[in-house]
Amino acid sequence: MSATSSQVNSESTAYRSALQVIAGVEPRVAAAIGAELADQRESLKLIASENYASPAVLLAMGNWFSDKYAEGTIGRRFYAGCRNVDTVEALAAEHARELFGAPHAYVQPHSGIDANLVAFWAVLAHRIEAPALERAKARQVNDLSEQDWFELRRELGNQRMLGMSLDAGGHLTHGFRPNISGKMFDQRSYGTDPETGLLDYDAVRRTAQEFRPLILVAGYSAYPRLINFRIMREIADEVGATFMVDMAHFAGLVAGKVLTGDFDPVPHAHIVTTTTHKSLRGPRGGMVLCHEDLAEQVDRGCPMVLGGPLPHVMAAKAVALAEARQPEFADYAQRIVDNAQALAEGLNKRGATLVTGGTDNHLVLLDVSGYGLTGRQAEAALLDGGIVTNRNSVPQDPNGAWYTSGIRLGTPALTTRGLGVAEMDEVAALIDAVLRETKPGVTAQGKASKAQHVLDESVASRVAAQAADLLANHPLYPSIDLG
Numbered sequence: 235m236s237a238t239s240s241q242v243n244s245e246s247t248a249y250r251s252a253l254q255v256i257a258g259v260e261p262r263v264a265a266a267i268g269a270e271l272a273d274q275r276e277s278l279k280l281i282a283s284e285n286y287a288s289p290a291v292l293l294a295m296g297n298w299f300s301d302k303y304a305e306g307t308i309g310r311r312f313y314a315g316c317r318n319v320d321t322v323e324a325l326a327a328e329h330a331r332e333l334f335g336a337p338h339a340y341v342q343p344h345s346g347i348d349a350n351l352v353a354f355w356a357v358l359a360h361r362i363e364a365p366a367l368e369r370a371k372a373r374q375v376n377d378l379s380e381q382d383w384f385e386l387r388r389e390l391g392n393q394r395m396l397g398m399s400l401d402a403g404g405h406l407t408h409g410f411r412p413n414i415s416g417k418m419f420d421q422r423s424y425g426t427d428p429e430t431g432l433l434d435y436d437a438v439r440r441t442a443q444e445f446r447p448l449i450l451v452a453g454y455s456a457y458p459r460l461i462n463f464r465i466m467r468e469i470a471d472e473v474g475a476t477f478m479v480d481m482a483h484f485a486g487l488v489a490g491k492v493l494t495g496d497f498d499p500v501p502h503a504h505i506v507t508t509t510t511h512k513s514l515r516g517p518r519g520g521m522v523l524c525h526e527d528l529a530e531q532v533d534r535g536c537p538m539v540l541g542g543p544l545p546h547v548m549a550a551k552a553v554a555l556a557e558a559r560q561p562e563f564a565d566y567a568q569r570i571v572d573n574a575q576a577l578a579e580g581l582n583k584r585g586a587t588l589v590t591g592g593t594d595n596h597l598v599l600l601d602v603s604g605y606g607l608t609g610r611q612a613e614a615a616l617l618d619g620g621i622v623t624n625r626n627s628v629p630q631d632p633n634g635a636w637y638t639s640g641i642r643l644g645t646p647a648l649t650t651r652g653l654g655v656a657e658m659d660e661v662a663a664l665i666d667a668v669l670r671e672t673k674p675g676v677t678a679q680g681k682a683s684k685a686q687h688v689l690d691e692s693v694a695s696r697v698a699a700q701a702a703d704l705l706a707n708h709p710l711y712p713s714i715d716l717g
């Protein structure tokens with residue numbers, strides 16, 4: 235991130251004035267907003283799902299579009315007075331279609347979870363509800379008899395989904411019990427090869443042929459390699475499944491054309507969901523891309539499962555997607571991967587254990603059991619050194635999903651700040667130094683704790699100072715000076 239002096243003046247003035255207005259009503263909120271900027275500037279953020287949206291994206295969200303109700307779709311609203319909402323929703327959808335080469339884009343989902351719910355119900359409506367209506371010669375669900383409705387509801391609730399297991403890097407919304415998707419679907423998962431840590435397509439095929447899911451889901455939040463979506467689509471076709479890809483984590487790499495051919499989900503999937511705030515670097519939100527046959531059902535997302543659209547966020551999505559269509563974004567996306575690979579190499583050469591041995595995308599999964607730590611201890615120790623990460627299970631994790639044995643590291647945020655491959659080696663050195671010096675703590679009963687850690691204060695402060703030095707060379711939001 236660099237900034238011209240006129241940008242510094244105009245963006246600083248915009249934010250100073252905005253904070254003054256807020257402080258006039260609730261000064262503690264204005265203070266917290268300022269403090270958040272300071273915190274974000276000071277932390278070495280390796281959270282793989284986070285990023286820093288541009289001031290243009292942020293400003294597009296803070297305005298009177300927030301006041302509008304706009305249920306329905308572009309040009310077909312249940313409320314009058316939506317012409318400006320139509321403009322921004324149409325712009326966001328157009329940018330999304332052009333950027334990803336998708337026939338249809340639905341930009342209303344409020345989050346990734348919501349986008350997945352829209353996709354699930356669109357597939358259920360297309361494949362289960364529509365044929366049932368046709369059999370009953372009914373135009374819509376309200377025309378069904380009580381008996382037909384009862385049977386349709388049972389059928390909708392009795393479908394199968396196959397997705398990636400959680401400990402291989404899959405996501406809770408891909409049919410796991412704590413999430414609504416697991417209560418809606420009979421779910422099975424595919425994992426990764428225990429030897430290589432790589433996705434085993436033959437195993438996916440075997441499970442798909444035996445289980446015959448309605449929906450085959452691909453996508454992850456903690457898998458450091460690429461998925462061949464052409465092969466996954468072939469498997470889906472063999473068993474008559476709808477192929478859905480949740481690219482929440484790696485949408486920025488698709489947008490930036492780092493993932494192309496077999497690794498670009500859009501040409502291969504029937505339906506693609508994403509968040510807009512991770513590697514794509516937009517506002518917090520979700521999005522669905524699909525072909526025309528599913529478009530009508532997808533567009534019913536609100537009020538099917540979504541509350542009224544957030545026009546201010548759709549405006550910000552339009553801005554972020556316009557940014558992602560610029561050539562600089564492709565350069566950014568490539569640097570994300572270069573940085574992740576440099577980080578992996580830096581850790582490898584210091585003797586760390588990485589799941590799959592490295593990375594092809596924006597994230598690295600570090601197995602911290604070699605340091606004698608749980609993920610929880612490693613996460614807390616790294617935070618003592620000013621390094622923000624999150625713990626994550628590794629395949630067949632002996633410590634379960636709470637303590638875990640892994641740390642997930644992602645480079646989208648630091649890449650936005652402008653850090654490069656040389657600095658990733660320094661980041662790897664800091665991580666390795668902290669973890670080497672950290673010891674597991676003991677419980678009050680004198681037993682080895684999975685939660686407590688012991689790290690010498692002098693090591694923590696030395697690493698924190700080095701992390702601060704690295705960041706000082708790459709100021710965050712250089713165009714914003716709150717004074």
Ligand SMILES: *Cc1c(COP(=O)(O)O)cnc(C)c1O
Nearest residue numbers: 345346347405454455482483509
């Ligand atoms: C982050 C993520 C989601 C959920 O996104 P939210 O915006 O937090 O609801 C869904 N799927 C995958 C694969 C994700 O990584």
